[in-house]
Amino acid sequence: MPEPPEQLKRLLVNVDRVAPEDELAERLAEGRPLRVKLGLDPTAPSVTLGWAVVLRKLRHFQELGHTAVLIVGDFTAQVGDPSLMAETRRRLTAEEVRGYAESVLGGFSRILLPDPLEIRWNSEWLASMDMEHILELSSATTVAQMLERADFAERMAEQRPISVLEFLYPLLQGYDSVAVEADVELGGSDQLWNLLMGRTVQQRYGMRPQVAMTMPLLLGTDGVNKMSQSLDNYVAVDDAPADMFGKVMSIPDDLMPQWYRLATELPAEESEAVISGVAEGSVHPAEAKRRLGREVVRLYWDDEEAVEAEAAFDRVFRDRKSPEEVPDHALREADPVHLPGVLLDAGLVTSTSEARRLIAQGAVKLDGARLTEEDVPRASLLGALIQVGKRRFVRFV
Amino acid sequence: MPEPPEQLKRLLVNVDRVAPEDELAERLAEGRPLRVKLGLDPTAPSVTLGWAVVLRKLRHFQELGHTAVLIVGDFTAQVGDPSLMAETRRRLTAEEVRGYAESVLGGFSRILLPDPLEIRWNSEWLASMDMEHILELSSATTVAQMLERADFAERMAEQRPISVLEFLYPLLQGYDSVAVEADVELGGSDQLWNLLMGRTVQQRYGMRPQVAMTMPLLLGTDGVNKMSQSLDNYVAVDDAPADMFGKVMSIPDDLMPQWYRLATELPAEESEAVISGVAEGSVHPAEAKRRLGREVVRLYWDDEEAVEAEAAFDRVFRDRKSPEEVPDHALREADPVHLPGVLLDAGLVTSTSEARRLIAQGAVKLDGARLTEEDVPRASLLGALIQVGKRRFVRFV
Numbered sequence: 182m183p184e185p186p187e188q189l190k191r192l193l194v195n196v197d198r199v200a201p202e203d204e205l206a207e208r209l210a211e212g213r214p215l216r217v218k219l220g221l222d223p224t225a226p227s228v229t230l231g232w233a234v235v236l237r238k239l240r241h242f243q244e245l246g247h248t249a250v251l252i253v254g255d256f257t258a259q260v261g262d263p264s265l266m267a268e269t270r271r272r273l274t275a276e277e278v279r280g281y282a283e284s285v286l287g288g289f290s291r292i293l294l295p296d297p298l299e300i301r302w303n304s305e306w307l308a309s310m311d312m313e314h315i316l317e318l319s320s321a322t323t324v325a326q327m328l329e330r331a332d333f334a335e336r337m338a339e340q341r342p343i344s345v346l347e348f349l350y351p352l353l354q355g356y357d358s359v360a361v362e363a364d365v366e367l368g369g370s371d372q373l374w375n376l377l378m379g380r381t382v383q384q385r386y387g388m389r390p391q392v393a394m395t396m397p398l399l400l401g402t403d404g405v406n407k408m409s410q411s412l413d414n415y416v417a418v419d420d421a422p423a424d425m426f427g428k429v430m431s432i433p434d435d436l437m438p439q440w441y442r443l444a445t446e447l448p449a450e451e452s453e454a455v456i457s458g459v460a461e462g463s464v465h466p467a468e469a470k471r472r473l474g475r476e477v478v479r480l481y482w483d484d485e486e487a488v489e490a491e492a493a494f495d496r497v498f499r500d501r502k503s504p505e506e507v508p509d510h511a512l513r514e515a516d517p518v519h520l521p522g523v524l525l526d527a528g529l530v531t532s533t534s535e536a537r538r539l540i541a542q543g544a545v546k547l548d549g550a551r552l553t554e555e556d557v558p559r560a561s562l563l564g565a566l567i568q569v570g571k572r573r574f575v576r577f578v
Numbered sequence: 579m580p581e582p583p584e585q586l587k588r589l590l591v592n593v594d595r596v597a598p599e600d601e602l603a604e605r606l607a608e609g610r611p612l613r614v615k616l617g618l619d620p621t622a623p624s625v626t627l628g629w630a631v632v633l634r635k636l637r638h639f640q641e642l643g644h645t646a647v648l649i650v651g652d653f654t655a656q657v658g659d660p661s662l663m664a665e666t667r668r669r670l671t672a673e674e675v676r677g678y679a680e681s682v683l684g685g686f687s688r689i690l691l692p693d694p695l696e697i698r699w700n701s702e703w704l705a706s707m708d709m710e711h712i713l714e715l716s717s718a719t720t721v722a723q724m725l726e727r728a729d730f731a732e733r734m735a736e737q738r739p740i741s742v743l744e745f746l747y748p749l750l751q752g753y754d755s756v757a758v759e760a761d762v763e764l765g766g767s768d769q770l771w772n773l774l775m776g777r778t779v780q781q782r783y784g785m786r787p788q789v790a791m792t793m794p795l796l797l798g799t800d801g802v803n804k805m806s807q808s809l810d811n812y813v814a815v816d817d818a819p820a821d822m823f824g825k826v827m828s829i830p831d832d833l834m835p836q837w838y839r840l841a842t843e844l845p846a847e848e849s850e851a852v853i854s855g856v857a858e859g860s861v862h863p864a865e866a867k868r869r870l871g872r873e874v875v876r877l878y879w880d881d882e883e884a885v886e887a888e889a890a891f892d893r894v895f896r897d898r899k900s901p902e903e904v905p906d907h908a909l910r911e912a913d914p915v916h917l918p919g920v921l922l923d924a925g926l927v928t929s930t931s932e933a934r935r936l937i938a939q940g941a942v943k944l945d946g947a948r949l950t951e952e953d954v955p956r957a958s959l960l961g962a963l964i965q966v967g968k969r970r971f972v973r974f975v
Contacts, residue, residue, distance in 0.1 A: 260713050310709050316657050320743040324721070325734070327742065337722070345724060345749065346717040348742050 182246045185209040192241055195234075195443060197370040197395045200377065204392045208364050214297065215247040218363035218379075218391070220354060221289075222254045223281035224273060227417035228288025230477070231399040231408035234443045235367050236292040238396055242365070248297040251289065252357045253282045256304035257350060288418050291481055299361070306360040307353055318352050321385035322378070327351070330374045351375055355382030363391045370395040371407070399443050404433035422478045426490035427572045429474035430498075434459075434466045437473060445476040497572070507566060512577040516559040520545070520552065523562075523577070529569040544570050579643045582606040589638055589791075592631075592840060594767040597774065597790045605761050605789060611694065612644040615760035615776075615788070617751060618686075619651045620678035621670060624814035625685025627874070628796040628805035631840045632764050633689040635793055639762070645694040648686065649754045650679045653701035654747060685815050688878055696758070703757045704750055715749050718782035719775070724748070727771045748772055752779030760788045767792040768804070796840050801830035819875045823887035824969045826871035827895075831856075831863045834870060842873040894969070904963060909974040913956040917942070917949065920959075920974070926966045941967050 182188070188209050199205050208215055219239050228236070239249050258278045273281075286300065310318075327348050328334055336343050351374075358366060358379035366376045376393035383390045398407045401414025408415045416428045432440065437459065441452040455472065458464030471491060478487040493506075510527040512518060521536035524545070530536040536545075543551045546568040547561065562577045569575075579585070585606050596602050605612055616636050625633070636646050655675045670678075683697065707715075724745050725731055733740050748771075755763060755776035763773045773790035780787045795804045798811025805812045813825045829837065834856065838849040852869065855861030868888060875884040890903075907924040909915060918933035921942070927933040933942075940948045943965040944958065959974045 256709075260710065307709060312653075312704060312707050312712065313657070315709060315712055316743055316746060319746055320741045322742055323739040324725075324730075324742060324745065325737070325739065328721075333721075340722070342720040342722065344717045345719055345721060345745050346713055348721065348745065349713060349716055352742065 182212070185212070188245050191245070192238070192394075194241075194449070195396065196238070197397045198373055198393070200373065200393045205365065205394065208392060215242070215364040216250050216299075216362055217242045217247050218250045218252060218358060218361055218366040219368070220252045220254055220357060220366075221282075221285055222258055223278050223285055224258050225410040226281050226284040227410055227415070228285055228291075228419070229399075229408050229410065229415040229417055230440075230444045231369070231401070231415065232288075233292055233418055234396045234399050235369060236289060237446070238394070239367055240293050243294045243297060246297070247365075248299060249293055250299045250301065250361045250363060251286075251293075252361065253286070253300065253302045254354065254357075255279070255282060255302045256307040257353055260346075260350075291418050301357075301361055303353070303357050303360070306356070310356075315349075318356055318382065318385070319349065321352060321355070321382045324348075326381070331371075351378045352382060355379045358383050358391050359386045359388055362388065365392045365394055367394050367396070369398050371398060397439075397443060400436055400439060402428055402432050404436045416477070418481045420481075422482045422486040422490035423493040424572055425478050425481065426474040426487070426494050427498075429477050430470055430494060432470070434470070437466070437469055440473055440477075445473065446480055447476055507574045507576045509578045510575045512559065512562060517556040518559050518562055520555050520557055524567075524569060527567075527575045527577075529567070529573045529575055539569060579609070582609070585642050588642070589635070591638075591846070592793065593635070594792045594794045595770060595790070597770065601789045602762065602791065612639070612761040613647050613759055614639045614644050615647045615649060615755060615758055615763040617649045617651055617754060617763075617765070618679075618682055620655050620675050620682055622807040623678050623681040624807055624812070625682055625688075625816070626796075626805050626807065626812040626814055627837075627841045628766070628798070628812065629685075630689055630815055631793045631796050632766060633686060634843070635791070636764055637690050640691045640694060643694070645696060646690055647696045647698065647758050647760060648683075648690075649758065650683070650697065650699045651751065651754075652676070652679060652699045653704040654750055656701075657743075657747075688815050698754075698758055700750070700754050700757070703753070712746075715753055715779065715782070716746065718749060718752070718779045721745075723778070728768075748775045749779060752776045755780050755788050756783045756785055759785065762789045762791055764791050764793070766795050768795060794836075794840060797833055797836060799825055799829050801833045813874070815878045819879050819883040819887035820890040821969055822875050822878065823871040823884070823891050824895075826874050827867055827891060829867070831867070834863070834866055837870055837874075842870065843877055844873055904971045904973045906975045907972045909956065909959060914953040915956050915959055917952050917954055921964075921966060924964075924972045924974075926964070926970045926972055936966060 183191075185206065189206050192205070193199070217239060219235065243249050255275075255278050258273055258281075259275060282302075328337060330351070333343055333347075354375060355378040357363075359382055363379065363383075366379050368376050373393060373395050376391075376395065380390035380393065400406065401408035401412060402416065403412070403414040406412050406414055416425055420428065429440070438456045441447065441456055442449075445452065455464055455469050459466050459469045474494075475487040475491055478490045482490075510523075513523055513526065520540065521530075521533035524530045524536040525533050530539065537555060539545050540552060540555055543553070545552045547557070548565050549568070565577060567575050567577060580588075582603065586603050589602070590596070614636060616632065640646050652672075652675050655670055655678075656672060679699075725734060727748070730740055730744075751772060752775040754760075756779055760776065760780075763776050765773050770790060770792050773788075773792065777787035777790065797803065798805035798809060799813065800809070800811040803809050803811055813822055817825065826837070835853045838844065838853055839846075842849065852861055852866050856863055856866045871891075872884040872888055875887045879887075907920075910920055910923065917937065918927075918930035921927045921933040922930050927936065934952060936942050937949060937952055940950070942949045944954070945962050946965070962974060964972050964974060
């Protein structure tokens with residue numbers, strides 16, 4: 182383990198807030214492995230580059246010998262609010278939650294070290310919590326403190342309903358910090374209030390309160406909104422290399438400084454050199470973006486895949502050729518073939534309605550020519566290259 | 579059972595609010611015995627004349643064949659809030675709660691019919707309620723609805739803390755209405771919001787919501803505040819006849835109209851005749867108050883006790899004599915006698931500190947003469963009449 186001041190320096194890179202500021206240094210000075218909590222809400226399948234900003238910080242802790250404690254919020258994710266559907270997320274089944282959790286943990290394993298790592302499911306302590314305990318927990322904080330949370334304050338101001346149930350979620354998630362005895366909790370900068378609630382709950386149970394550490398939010402490929410799966414402006418850490426590279430190439434130029442700093446592991450000096458080079462005109466933005474694309478692919482795949490992803494990108498977009506390695510897909514027995522169904526079978530779309538919309542928009546091509554019909558003679562599909570949008574290809578056999 | 583319109587007429591006497599107004603008539607028209615809920619919080623031992631206003635209404639329902647459903651809030655009374663001691667009531671032990679509940683139910687039995695009557699303890703359904711059920715329950719209402727409750731609104735405005743726990747109490751008590759399938763819930767007029775919460779919770783569980791019926795609040799003997807045990811401005815339904823009569827005689831004259839209407843069972847015409855007689859000067863206020871005293875004693879004891887209580891009152895206050903029947907109390911062996919201890923033994927005070935305070939105030943008399951010392955020669959006490967305050971007497975033997 183490096184000396185505490187050296188650890189602190191490494192851990193504070195790119196950090197948005199440490200609250201309270203001095204307590205992280207105090208804990209590091211104790212010289213023991215800290216327990217660093219990260220909660221994950223298994224309500225969507227992918228791990229995005231936005232999430233990875235926090236995960237890579239967690240990995241930095243691991244590299245210094247501290248324990249990553251992942252809390253899978255399986256219990257909280259299963260509790261929906263049928264009376265307030267429009268305002269809150271829907272209730273997920275246990276199977277959906279498990280599916281998402283496994284998928285997300287798979288993504289995490291691309292970033293975190295396998296050790297020291299603890300994975301805990303919060304149903305372990307929440308599902309069996311009894312009435313008396315819940316009432317005790319709910320006495321940890323006040324209504325006024327709850328209403329300081331930005332989204333609650335906004336909804337009260339706009340007279341949109343907040344279910345009393347929603348006041349219990351932050352307490353339950355705060356209790357996770359008690360259950361795992363967290364020293365530090367990590368999150369995005371929009372999670373600061375929640376992380377501080379963990380402190381409040383720990384204090385209620387007579388425990389030394391954790392340090393809250395937040396990371397900046399990465400903007401999505403649209404350059405406007407926080408990266409999120411529901412807005413479909415994301416890059417997932419397990420996206421195929423070519424897809425990953427292509428998505429990075431699609432971001433607006435002015436997003437590059439943030440992505441260089443938060444989405445790569447380039448040393449700060451190198452990132453800043455590229456960023457200022459672009460600003461001064463000595464580096465071409467397209468070149469800078471290609472390098473960004475390679476750095477991102479390198480991080481989640483390897484050097485070779487990065488080079489190959491760039492070459493594949495060039496074949497399709499610069500040289501206007503089809504990609505070299507197009508997957509084959511066995512065409513279903515039918516003539517004519519109903520294209521929305523086979524596009525779904527082939528995994529090129531997520532629903533037949535998406536397929537129909539793309540066909541209507543002229544975004545589906547057969548050997549480079551736009552398709553306008555949903556039903557296509559089988560003979561014209563066999564052996565042909567099908568392209569959906571810019572980057573999805575398949576060859577029917 | 580009388581016809582529904584006749585029932586309605588009898589039930590609406592003295593009522594403050596029925597909400598929603600038309601639904602009581604609808605339920606009565608169904609011709610079945612209604613389930614009429616009354617919650618009791620076992621946090622104090624006595625049943626006051628204030629409480630009796632609501633209880634007598636419940637008895638009217640019983641007399642018409644409807645079922646009185648008493649909910650003993652044993653579970654809710656046991657949950658305290660250690661973090662907000664100053665704001666909320668302290669946590670009671672199971673034994674204290676049971677003791678208060680038994681004492682209160684004893685008082686109730688002076689008013690209610692033994693049948694049709696159901697007594698339910700809410701720990702039956704609340705103690706075993708699991709996390710998922712509690713979260714479901716908490717989704718029944720919104721933060722905004724909670725903050726409409728007068729005391730919460732006040733505390734928010736004054737920036738005094740409200741624990742999140744306090745948001746759960748009304749939901750738990752509302753769930754009592756689900757558990758017992760209440761048709762109607764009774765309460766004091768300050769309980770209207772709580773009774774309507776019962777409706778909200780029943781609706782959340784797909785149940786037809788109860789009718790809320792509130793009774794006016796009886797002012798205490800001070801003529802200023804709501805009658806309450808914590809303010810010691812109350813008459814208990816099991817006070818001894820002489821004590822009961824004496825307390826009624828101590829109320830301010832302007833309180834008589836309210837007490838005639840709410841604290842007696844005199845027919846409305848008779849009450850109004852006395853009230854207007856006093857207003858017009860044809861009835862002397864002191865005579866009106868004596869009659870009020872007799873009516874109250876008659877209600878909880880009988881005619882004979884009422885007459886005797888008035889006579890005892892006259893001997894002490896009008897004729898300045900000691901009461902005829904003074905209980906004997908065997909003096910403990912000691913010389914000199916420490917008076918605070920024996921006053922406590924004799925049940926004239928509730929603590930030795932109260933005794934010391936009363937002695938210091940000159941409120942303790944030995945054969946009519948003020949005592950100023952706490953230690954008194956045994957000989958001067960034996961056979962003597964001891965008077966504490968206006969109405970407490972004992973003879974030491």
